Amino acid sequence: MTLYLELYESLKSQIISGDYETDDKLPSKRQLEKHLNVSQTTIERAYELLLDEGFIYSKPRSGYYVSKLEVLPVVRKTQIESDEKTIEQDYTYSFETAQVDLEHFPFDTFRKLSRQVFDAPYEHLLNEDYNEGLYELRQQIAKYLFNSRGVSASHDQIIIGSSTNQLMEYVVRLLNNHTFMIESPSYPPAKMVLEKHRIDYMTLPLESDGINIDDVKNSHRDVIFITPSHHFPTGSVMTIEKRTQLLKWAYEKENRYIIEDDYDSEFRYFKKPLPALQSLDTESRVIYISTFSKALFPMLRMAYMVLPKHLVEDFHRLKYKESNTVPVHTQQIVALFLRSGHFDRHLNKMRNIYEKKITYIMKRLKPYETELTVSGEQAGMHFVLTVTNGRTLDDCLKRAKTRDLKIEPMKTYDKNHTDVSFVIGFGSIPFSQLESHMDLLIDALTG
Structure with a gap:
């Protein structure tokens, strides 16, 4: 399928499923050209198709907006749990890895949005159950991921959790009959969860540009956890060549999966950002995980994952899921922060x-x-x-x-x-x- 048709189908799917609401403004052609690395001609042809079919309308000198459509009802169900390690600072000078720069955080804006959320219009949040996470937040995350990382997902594929640990708990339960691999050295949450559940796993040594694909092929395992965007702790970035090779490995047999922790993906300085592995996945084999810990602040305790569509129903069928532990008002504040453009x-x-x-x-x-x-x-x-x-x-x-x-x-x-x-x-x-x-x-x- 040509690129403009792929883009058209992805945007149409998000509009139909309600990730974009009536009168929401679509990203400009310049924004999409930058984030998706495609030509403005490709983007323009996709927008023309959406325009012809009535999904969007244009405003002169302003851009494209979503038309009024009947959105299908949304099914909701999910949970959460866990904690992230914080390091107590005992030294006057410290090069710690678990903290962010709060000197420039827009606290006034965050306080304003907080007051807004606790006002009368949001009283309904106190009585409703949002197991998978707040609907509006999942909508905004779907749009953000598509525009910034090329990740194509509907809001109903997104699960909100309190941490990477908790989301990995879900993944381990979903893939309970699978065999696992992790990088060595590894990002602690993956190892912690596997050991907590006494799941045997294989470690694969890391090279300067990511894991050795031959090691993966020779492992005879079917699930691998990786942090390709900026590995912790080595800082290595997996090359696009290895990313495509890893996807090909996953496609060779059924029930092979790649768990992509898109750690630190928001911040890349001296080279062009590489696309998320999930954005390259054509056969729904990548489970995408990320958090707001670095983009906002660690104690927000909010993470999210994108499940392949065929695993969403499996997730709903999981027994004994706890209620969502991320405060619903906090989710609403972050949703407004995303929607308003402040994020x-x-x-x-x-x-x-x-x-x-x-x-x-x-x-x-x-x-x-x-x-x-x-x-x-x-x-x-x-x-x-x-x-x-x-x-x-x-x-x-x-x-x-x-x-x-x-x-x-x-x-x-x-x-x-x-x-x-x-x-x-x-x-x-x-x-x-x-x-x-x-x-x-x-x-x-x-x-």
């Missing part, structure tokens, strides 16, 4: 701020490139710093401690790691304090 503006602002920080950090480290090696700096809010000047891990940690500086060794996540490496998180450090942090870091590891 996109906040992301763009933070992307520039984090890029400014990592650029400064790389500039400070460049004179020490014979002693310190950097990797994984092209995306996200952490990178790996490897000491190559002969200092031991214990020596580096002792020197950091005497400087009241907290740094996290790679060995925390990979016991077999032999290099003297540290996972350096920079997201939460105000730019005004970055110079003093870098002074101490460089002094502790070189000096």
